[in-house]
Amino acid sequence: MIKIENLHKSYPIGKDSLHVLKGLDLHIKEGEFVSIMGSSGSGKSTLLNIVGLLDTHDEGKYYLNGQLIKDLNEKKAAILRNKFLGFVFQSFNLISYKTALENVALPLYYKGMGRKERLKIALEYLEKVGLKDWAEHLPNELSGGQKQRVAIARALVTKPKVVLADEPTGALDSTTTDSVMDLLKEINDEGMTVFVITHEEEVAAQTKRIVRLRDGVIISDKLTQQAKAV
């Protein structure tokens, strides 16, 4: 599903440049549940953003669903994101003036689906994350955990192949963290590839594979107990 070979990324800082990713190789197959760990500044978000086509890499090869990602313009990137990828951000990134339902339905709008149909589907997904009764609420009327569940529903609504989550539980307490992780497990069980960044060992332990990053290189890549249990 995701194949990365010798990936490099630098950020220009003034005249210098900061070499963040230093030749990563990573292969994630369809249906995997992978977590990335590493200290702050190790390049986790940078990697996820490149995988999510939100940012571009400098060197190396990246294949998404078998397609080589190279010289994408914004339009093509938008189409690929809409088709293959769902995002869950640490800070939720819901649109503040849209209701929970409208937020969830938005990716379907960009897919070109009619209003009635997309609201119906969006409501199904809100139900799935246990927020059917909150459909007409604005984001600022929801708790952090509820917002993140809305964001997950939004990430899932287009039935993407890969869900990318950058510290989805970073802003949540332990109870809501569990409910969010349960959701991610559930969608992985349904066959979706899930790729999460986390700082928390307990969260990582609930995934099936942990990739550890330090200073832009992978230092370990192991299957967890979860994977062995299956």
Place this chain on the structure above:
Amino acid sequence: MFDLDRWREIFQSINKNKLRSALSGFTVAFAILLFTLLFGIVSGLSNTFKDAFVDDAQNSMFVRVWRTTKPFKGLQKGRAIQLTNEEYNYVTDEYGKKIQFKTARIYKNFNIKYRNKANNYNVRAVHPDHQYLEKTKVYEGRYLIGRDLKEKAKVIVIGRLIKEDLFGERPALGKRLNVNGISYKIVGIYSDDGGDNEERIAYIPVTTAQMIYGNNDHISQIFLGYNPNLNLDQAVAFGNQLERDLRKKLDIHPDDQSALSVRNMAEANKNVGQFMGILYAIVILVGSGTLIAGIIGISNIMIFIIKERTKEFGIRKALGAKPSSIVAMVVQESILITTIAGYLGLSLGTYILSLIGDSLEDDYFIKDPSVSPTIVVGATIVLIIAGLIAGYLPAKKAANIKPIVALSAD
């Protein structure tokens, strides 16, 4: 453009962000309002000026005489100057090509009587061309014609109000009037836009008047319409030349304005034209200034709005929005706001102008101020295009920011 869903997105964005929508709308509405008022007031001024000259033909010229104020060629000052047929014929012979209409005028005031009703009226003895110079509209019968003059006929053309005074509702055409003891036949009745006084005048043939009243060839004034093919400068020159020639012919000092002068509409027209030209230049300057201020206002607000929405655009892009759909959304929103606001400003402006109406006519010479729809529509189109550009450029920029950069904006 007619994507219902996109319009729904836009209405929601406008509706949920009332303050910023109102802000940008206000700028446009205000610019259009000022623009409308400005043009309205100037058109009011221009109406006043046009009106002042509408009564007589635009190309008219009067030759007037009075007393000399300067001695000349041994003649004392204070001598009364008298025009006669000789000068009239001289002018019409000498300058035939430069003249479109020509008439003499003799001013009289007579008691006119029909049966038991009588009144004093101004009577003018004229040539047939007088009709065109005074813009007299004969609505019953006819005006004076060449044959009347040749036959020195005792015929009279009366104004609408003389007819009403003496005849009321009864027919007057063909009836005989007693003018100072002499009987004239009414051959025509006219109306005139110049106001009441202009419709209480009676016209008789100049030849008849000369025969009956004094038996001489005196005339009071020569009234001409210069050839409309002359441009203003040529017409002014013609008037000056005429003035010089006639002074010379009548032994008047070349600078004696009082003894003989030519009042030339061309000069007045030229002055009014220059004045209006300056006025319009100022208006165009101020008007475009207003518009430019409006345009800059919208642009600034759009830049601000788009900056504020950068993160939203990042989210939308992460969810699969193409840059073009973001640009289209912003531009349509911008156009919608400018159009509605422009229309509001326009309506308010025309409403205020209609309230002003003619109330400023006496003190400020502003008559019936209004703006032509073309100008306003033009201005609105300019603003819409401005809104389009103002929205397009920053939106295009924002839409092409990498989503990751846009998402981290705050």
